[in-house]
Amino acid sequence: MTRTPQTSPVPAADATASSETGTTRTRRRWPFVAAATVAAVAVAGGAVAFADARKTVTLDVDGDLRTVTSYSDSVDDLLSSQGVVVDDRDLVTPASGAALQDGADVVVRSGKELTVQVDGEQADAWVTALDADEALDTLTARGGDVRIVASRDGERASLPVDVDTDGPVAVVHDGTTDVVDGGEDVEAVLAEADVKLAGSDRVHVADAANPGVKKAVAQAVAAQEKQADKKAAEATAQTEQVAAEPAAEPQVAVVVQRVETKKVTTTKAVAHETKTKKSGDRYSDLDPKVVKKGKDGERTIVQQVTTVDGKVVKKSEVSDEVTTKPVTRVLVKGTKERPEPEPETPTYSGSTRSIGKQMAAERGWTGSEWTCLESLWTKESGWNASAANPSSGAYGIPQSLPGSKMASAGSDWQTNPATQIEWGLGYIADVYGTPCGAWGHSQSVNWY
Structure with a gap:
């Protein structure tokens, strides 16, 4: 109209x-x-x-x-x-x-067009109400959480209707609630509560019984009544006690939501890779060798973050880039096979007979078997590691023919009694099975 x-x-x-x-x-x-x-x-x-x-x-x-x-x-x-x-x-x-x-x-x-939020969804609605209190009565009758959104222009907020000219108004802001006298416009109500708006702040008007503001409004009214009781008691301390009139309860609440949008920078580690190279110069049984240390990189993320009363309601990415590149870790793994170790030759001490007895015992040849062995090699060489038969070429304690056969037991076959005995015991085991078998053959044919 x-x-x-x-x-x-x-x-x-x-x-x-x-x-x-x-x-x-x-x-x-x-x-x-x-x-x-x-x-x-x-x-x-x-x-x-x-x-x-x-x-x-x-x-x-x-x-x-x-x-x-x-x-x-x-x-x-x-x-x-x-x-x-x-x-x-x-x-x-x-x-x-x-x-x-x-x-x-x-x-x-007059018909007035309002911007409203119904269960969080924004829409436009036409009403013929005189103020926001009356408009909310009409709109909430349809059900749902209804709020009238104030338009913003710089640091000002306005509505096409008055707020509530018949009673007090609750102003919910910055974690507190003030109860002020009713006002025709939002600007006057906020000014009375000494609330200043920033450019991005949101303002809406809700029913004081709305679950989102009901508790805050009730606490503000209780605090107001307590203050009124205190003032009444002070005013009548010397006279007749007069109870303060109960504070009128606001029917609507002007809610101010502080909105802040800023860029927030965060960093995340970028894991480095590991590369392994092969080398034929390094033995395969060794652990890989580190030839270059690795290092994680860094990714920098910038987001536009919007908060309403300190709670994040929206995030949008501004940039996401690797600001420090990771360093690849380099290892060298050997492929060279290690040669088989030389067999260890036991160390023996004492006379050649003593060495022979120890080595025979390691094969389990003791008792009569040792007696047969002792007799056999006493006959052959007298247990002399340098004994040589000039006619046949036999050599050493076991009288190997030729003596070079004993090289299979060790390169020192010519001088080491243990090497000669090791070969001789192996020969007896392979050909006769036991020393007594070899001794019996030697007694029969005069050789073994």
Whole structure:
């Protein structure tokens, strides 16, 4: 609905207008003309009809009350005469086409478009309410969590409707709640609570019974009542005790949400890789050798983070890049096979017979077997490691023929009794099985 400036139209004869603050009558004087009596009667008769058409009504335009005396036949005519223009989104009662009755209350409510949040989803809604309290009553009747969103312009916040002109308003902000007198606009309410807005802050109006603000509002009212009781007690300390009147409970709450958007930088490690090279110069049984130490890199991530009252509600990535490259760790793994170790030759001490007895015992040849062995090699060489048969070429304690056969037991076969005995014991085991077997053959044919 729009209101057009009301000019001072020329009223019809005998028309009057009045308001709540006083009554102003403007009478149009008709010129007198010499006329016959019949003419005078006609004029008099018209005056009677005019008086019957005059009506006194109360016109309420968005809470602005005025008493109007009008000769309009219909509500439409009344509104037109008062410069009130309505459209399809406005509410008029009685209906604009209805006949105007004397003493009627004509109410006009302008349609207003609000931005609302219903269960977190933003939408637009049209209402004919006078203030946010009345609008919320209408909107919450449909169910859901409903909030009226204030528009922002720099550090200002505004609504198309008043906040609540009939009672106090709770202002929820910065972790606290203040209760202030009702105000026509959001700006005045915030100013009374000494709340200043930053450019990105959000402001909305909610029902004081909304679960999101109910507890905070109740605590604020309780604190206000406690303060009022204290002041009443102080004022009447010397006189009769008078209880403070209970504080009126706010029906709506103006909620200020602090919104901050900033860039947040975080870093993450970038794991380094490990590369292994093979080398034929290093034995395979050795652990890999580190030839280059590895080092993790670093990734830097920049995000745009938006918080509402300290809680993160949105993150968007600005950049993500590796700012320090990782260093690859390099190992060398050997592929060279290690040669088989030389067999260890036991160390023996004592005479050649003593060495022979120890080595025979290691094969389990003791007792009679040792006796047979001792007799066999006493006959052959007298246990002399240098014994040589000039006719046959046999050599050493076991009289190997030729002596070089004993090289299979060790390169020192010519001088080491243990090497000679080792070969000789192996020969007996392979050919005769035991020393007694070899001794028996030697006794039979005089050789073994």
